[in-house]
Amino acid sequence: MTRVPQRESAHRIVVLALDGVYPFELGIANRVFGSADGRYELLTCTVDGRPVRTDADFEIAVDHGPEAxxxxxxxxxxxxxxxxxxxxxxxxxxxxxxxxxxxTRLVSICTGAFVLAAAGLLDGRPATTHWVLAEHFRRLFPRVRLDPGVLFIDDGDVLTSAGAASGVDVCLHVIRTDHGSAVANHVARLCVVPPWREGGQAQYIEHPVPEPTAVTTAATRQWALDHLHLPLTLTDLAGHAQMSLRTFARRFRGEVGESPGRWLTQQRLSRARQLLETSDLSVDQIAGHVGFTTATSLRQHLHAAIGVAPLAYRRTFHATRGGEPVGRSAEGCGDAVMR
Incomplete structure (x- = not known):
């Protein structure tokens, strides 16, 4: 895939590759931020500018030392x-x-949180890492408010994420915070990954993958997305899936990692944010389009999720200037702004 040249105003991101780095996760920042149409400049460095060994059977050479x-x-x-x-x-x-x-905004993936914690940068702050490492982390850093059950935590100028794929989630979240959902969704499509997994969504801890022949809730989830404007209930969803309420709820949580009600609210909020960014519909109209009973309900859910009112969110991210979001950061989405 050919990348768009970086813009003059591109935000510089420096990736610090440490001894024993995981090759897959090392490439996440370059792959995700590098797909944002030149909005970011990516540099990779080591602590001495020399090649660094990975946890695989090869080393990685970089062009920059710590001065970057x-x-x-x-x-x-x-x-x-x-x-x-x-x-x-x-x-x-x-x-x-x-x-x-x-x-400077700091972002860690998996064991990267150990570096931030060892530097004292997470003392008294919420943070996460891979769930397998939780007890080890707590023993080493009791002052950190560790939450091992989430995909990532945005605490303003410091963001921490769990293992592997959650690194993609937190990078997309940063793009969404900087430039809005339209840009983040475009990047997600280019990277062929889901555009949004809520930061508070549970890490997939020992959730079995359904057998290929098993009945799943996938078709019902798509049906719900196509009918968000309806006042969907658990009974409606279970009925569409032709399952009992208990079976549907159990299978849904096993596949998605959260309850149908919470998932549905997240999808409605995601759609509402997209409409706030890309349309001139009123808040009342958007509430109706996405299935919230009133504009007040939409306001309450949006404020609970990201700490802002719909109109404040629209002022920050509404697409103008040739279709590009003009906002940098939404209040309450963490203070992670373009510097």
């Missing part, structure tokens, strides 16, 4: 070999982190 961290608007720390995830920083890593300017 001084120029970053956002720093991404991918995960690395668990055996190296201790409660202390080596001198080279500590020296590299010291080059990051105050106020």
């Amino acid at each position: 961290l001084r120029t970053a608007g956002t720093v991404v720390i991918p995960p690395f070999d668990l055996a190296l995830a201790t409660g202390e920083l080596s001198d080279p890593v500590a020296d590299a982190l010291a080059m990051i300017r105050p106020g």
Whole structure:
């Protein structure tokens, strides 16, 4: 896929590759942010500018040393070999982190949170990491308010995420925060990944994959998305799936990781945000289009989810200027703004 050249105003993201880095997760930031039509500039560095070994059978050479961290608007720390995830920083890593300017947005993936925590940057703050590492993390960093049951946590200038695919989720969330859902959805399509998995959605912990021959709720979920304007109930969904209420609820949670009601609310909010960004419909009209009974209900749900009212969200992200979102960050979506 040919990438669009970066824009003059591109936000610089520096990825810090540490010893034992996981190759897949190392590439997430470049793949996701690099698909945002030139809105981001990506640099990858190591603590000394030399090649770094991965947890696989090869090394990775980079073009930049730690001095690149001084120029970053956002720093991404991918995960690395668990055996190296201790409660202390080596001198080279500590020296590299010291080059990051105050106020720079920090994003960690999986064991990357161990680096932020060891630097004292997560003390007293909410954070997450891979659920398998939760107890180990708590023992090392008791001052961190760890929540191992979510995909990612946005605490303003520091964002932490769980393992592997949640790194994609948090990068898309950053794009959505910076540029709105339309841009994030476009990037998700290019990367062939779901455009939105709520940060509070549970990590998929030991959820069995349904057998190919098993009856699933996939068709009913699509039907619900096509009929969001209707006052859908659990009875309606179970009836469409031709299952009992109990069977449907159990199977739905097993496949999606949350209840039908919570999932439905998230889909309605996602659609409402898209309409706020891309249409001139009134808040009352949007509420009706997405299945909230009143505009008040939409306001309450949107405020609970991201801390802003519909009109404030529209002022931030409404698509103008040739169809591009003009906003940078929505209040309450974390203070992760373009710097």
